[in-house]
Amino acid sequence: MTYFPNVTKIKFEGKDTTNDFAFRHYNPEEVVEGKTMREHFRFALAYWHTMTQDGSDPFGAPVNQRSWFGETEMETAHNRVDAFFEILEKLDVDYFCFHDVDIAPAGESLEEFFANLDEITDHIKEKMDETGKKLLWNTANMFSHPRFNNGAASSNNAEVFAYAAAQVKKGLDLSKKLGGENYVFWGGREGYETLLNTDMKFEQDNIARLFKMAIAYGEKIGHKPQFLIEPKPKEPSKHQYDFDAATTMSFILKHGLEGDFKLNLEANHATLAGHTFEHELNVARNFDSLGSIDANQGDMLLGWDTDEFPTNIYDTTFTMLEILANDGLAPGGINFDAKVRRSSFAMEDLLLAHIAGMDTFARGLKAAAKLREDRFFEDLKEKRYASYKEGIGANIIADKEDFESLTEYALKNDNPQLESSHIELVKSKLNDYLV
Ligand code: XUL
Numbered sequence: 001m002t003y004f005p006n007v008t009k010i011k012f013e014g015k016d017t018t019n020d021f022a023f024r025h026y027n028p029e030e031v032v033e034g035k036t037m038r039e040h041f042r043f044a045l046a047y048w049h050t051m052t053q054d055g056s057d058p059f060g061a062p063v064n065q066r067s068w069f070g071e072t073e074m075e076t077a078h079n080r081v082d083a084f085f086e087i088l089e090k091l092d093v094d095y096f097c098f099h100d101v102d103i104a105p106a107g108e109s110l111e112e113f114f115a116n117l118d119e120i121t122d123h124i125k126e127k128m129d130e131t132g133k134k135l136l137w138n139t140a141n142m143f144s145h146p147r148f149n150n151g152a153a154s155s156n157n158a159e160v161f162a163y164a165a166a167q168v169k170k171g172l173d174l175s176k177k178l179g180g181e182n183y184v185f186w187g188g189r190e191g192y193e194t195l196l197n198t199d200m201k202f203e204q205d206n207i208a209r210l211f212k213m214a215i216a217y218g219e220k221i222g223h224k225p226q227f228l229i230e231p232k233p234k235e236p237s238k239h240q241y242d243f244d245a246a247t248t249m250s251f252i253l254k255h256g257l258e259g260d261f262k263l264n265l266e267a268n269h270a271t272l273a274g275h276t277f278e279h280e281l282n283v284a285r286n287f288d289s290l291g292s293i294d295a296n297q298g299d300m301l302l303g304w305d306t307d308e309f310p311t312n313i314y315d316t317t318f319t320m321l322e323i324l325a326n327d328g329l330a331p332g333g334i335n336f337d338a339k340v341r342r343s344s345f346a347m348e349d350l351l352l353a354h355i356a357g358m359d360t361f362a363r364g365l366k367a368a369a370k371l372r373e374d375r376f377f378e379d380l381k382e383k384r385y386a387s388y389k390e391g392i393g394a395n396i397i398a399d400k401e402d403f404e405s406l407t408e409y410a411l412k413n414d415n416p417q418l419e420s421s422h423i424e425l426v427k428s429k430l431n432d433y434l435v
């Protein structure tokens with residue numbers, strides 16, 4: 001059985017190819033800075049956007065007709081596994097990610113849900129053994145069901161906390177079964193609407209409690225994936241606790257979670273927070289906490305999370321500069337938390353969209369590597385901070401100065417001369433690397 005009979009395995013054919021089902025820039029075996037592209041990116045497919053997203057929006061019915069729809073929910077779930085692995089194979093992508101609810105129907109009870117998860121992950125495991133594909137991360141969806149209306153670990157209702165704990169425990173059991181390399185927490189409804197009825201400190205302490213239980217359970221079962229928190233500033237909560245990288249790092253440090261937790265950063269979440277993606281990556285890197293990324297892009301004219309496939313070469317270049325400076329992402333990777341547009345409802349669009357994203361990342365990697373080879377930014381920054389290389393500047397960063405000595409210096413040198421940044425020239429020269 002094949003779900004994409006008209007598409008064979010997608011190969012690198014170079015930018016002059018006329019074949020739409022070919023990579024024009026992504027060549028998995030091409031070596032850049034001593035590593036293959038495959039190793040640099042560690043690309044992963046998102047089960048939710050690829051398999052379960054139906055193209056509906058608040059104004060319109062589902063548009064994505066998929067040939068894996070079956071007679072029952074479980075039949076559909078099994079068909080999805082086969083179709084998903086066919087997509088992984090055809091795109092030559094090594095990793096995948098899922099929420100528990102993406103892969104198996106919730107059933108009538110938690111017990112039934114867990115049984116469904118066991119059955120479907122048996123099927124997934126068979127496919128993994130057959131194809132060598134790997135689980136980058138899994139997570140628990142603790143935001144869609146009405147029980148999570150007031151959050152999961154941050155809920156005011158202790159029974160919801162218990163339910164969430166059971167879901168995460170199951171998630172870790174499945175992670176162990178499938179050899180998951182990371183485990184993600186995106187706090188969909190971990191936030192609040194109004195302080196009129198909310199004890200923010202209490203709720204955040206409870207989130208940390210759940211995280212500590214996850215660490216303890218991982219130790220107990222002898223399987224500790226890299227734990228990752230995925231920040232997002234809004235949607236669905238008004239005030240999300242994990243607003244951005246800096247806010248999330250302060251939470252991690254406050255609760256002593258830094259040994260076990262890093263960040264999973266998403267491009268469109270960064271822009272919703274009013275940051276560039278590279279800002280978020282840089283903040284994480286400065287804390288030695290850049291774990292993994294969800295690759296997508298937003299629409300700057302829209303104020304919500306559109307999760308579009310990344311096609312902007314500037315963005316992927318800046319992203320790859322951060323990833324290269326981080327010496328890679330492993331055990332993390334690049335997950336396409338991206339969905340085809342409502343107008344791209346054909347099955348083949350799932351492949352074409354991923355090809356576009358992978359090619360755009362390949363171009364970003366090449367541009368970033370060339371910029372690094374030419375020391376484009378290094379030279380610029382070296383010059384910009386040159387005053388700290390010698391004299392008074394060198395003394396300041398060697399911690400040899402104090403207020404008295406600096407006052408003495410400033411009294412004798414009270415007319416600092418600044419240099420122009422020539423930033424327009426810099427941007428113009430940068431264009432040469434990208435276009
Ligand atoms: C939501 C989002 C999630 C997380 C996993 O905006 O990005 O899909 O990546 O729960």
Ligand code: CO
Pocket residue numbers: 186230266294337
């Ligand atoms: Co995401």
